[in-house]
Amino acid sequence: MLRLEGVSHSYDARPVLRGITLDLAEHRIGVIGANGSGKSTLARTLNGLVVPDEGRVTLGEWDTRRHARHIRRRVGFVFSDAANQIIMPTVAEDVEIGLRALRLGREETARRVDTLLERYGLDGHRDHPGHLLSGGQKQLLALAAVLATEPEILVCDEPTTLLDLRNTRMVHRVLDTLEQQVVLFTHDLDLLDAFDRVLVVDDGRIVFDGLPADAVDHYVKLMDDR
Numbered sequence: 001m002l003r004l005e006g007v008s009h010s011y012d013a014r015p016v017l018r019g020i021t022l023d024l025a026e027h028r029i030g031v032i033g034a035n036g037s038g039k040s041t042l043a044r045t046l047n048g049l050v051v052p053d054e055g056r057v058t059l060g061e062w063d064t065r066r067h068a069r070h071i072r073r074r075v076g077f078v079f080s081d082a083a084n085q086i087i088m089p090t091v092a093e094d095v096e097i098g099l100r101a102l103r104l105g106r107e108e109t110a111r112r113v114d115t116l117l118e119r120y121g122l123d124g125h126r127d128h129p130g131h132l133l134s135g136g137q138k139q140l141l142a143l144a145a146v147l148a149t150e151p152e153i154l155v156c157d158e159p160t161t162l163l164d165l166r167n168t169r170m171v172h173r174v175l176d177t178l179e180q181q182v183v184l185f186t187h188d189l190d191l192l193d194a195f196d197r198v199l200v201v202d203d204g205r206i207v208f209d210g211l212p213a214d215a216v217d218h219y220v221k222l223m224d225d226r
């Protein structure tokens with residue numbers, strides 16, 4: 001289980017996370033909050049992309065400060081701009097590169113690439129450069145490439161922000177079906193209905209922690225008062 005204990009972080013002496021303590025145990029956790037409230041910074045602490053100035057983030061006995069590589073293998077991360085994650089000459093290679101770390105051998109790797117491309121409707125694009133895919137397809141490719149590495153936990157930072165409604169729904173359908181734990185940072189409030197738990201971030205603090213409908217109410221009131 002991911003655990004945050006007294007996590008604080010500043011950029012250039014400006015506090016962005018302020019003493020956050022959390023146990024992230026539920027299967028589906030949403031995180032919402034205003035622009036600049038600290039969500040992406042919080043998301044990045046979960047797999048060691050950001051190591052907090054104070055406090056610690058652990059996964060079981062592993063600490064992001066000391067075992068970043070180990071944690072990154074277990075906590076997959078999906079960015080809102082999937083183009084960041086598409087680096088190889090072809091779609092198939094983008095999925096394959098994630099698989100390499102698992103050292104499965106050539107045949108098993110090829111079999112898994114095929115399975116993932118088929119599952120995410122990308123098999124017709126396997127030899128195309130990833131950057132020619134549509135926004136939604138790029139996001140699905142980024143998801144497929146991260147899931148290829150078989151993380152235990154998937155952290156998604158606004159994975160649908162650049163997508164139209166159809167592709168947003170497609171990405172959410174994929175996230176829905178995953179066995180993995182998902183921690184989803186999003187502005188798509190109505191897609192959190194079925195989540196187990198939703199956190200509201202404001203000015204670097206968790207100001208609400210509870211059921212989706214109550215969290216959304218809290219967030220809306222918070223914004224109404226500004």
Ligand SMILES: Nc1ncnc2c1ncn2[C@@H]1O[C@H](COP(=O)(O)OP(=O)(O)OP(=O)(O)O)[C@@H](O)[C@H]1O
Binds near residue numbers: 016034038039040042
């Ligand atoms: N690498 C960085 N260097 C300096 N300041 C940063 C950096 N990353 C984020 N910040 C600042 O930290 C604050 C929180 O940013 P963060 O990206 O965590 O917010 P957010 O809640 O994800 O916002 P959004 O909803 O717009 O994505 C912002 O004021 C931002 O300018």
Ligand SMILES: [Mg+2]
Binds near residue numbers: 039041157
């Ligand atoms: Mg953000």
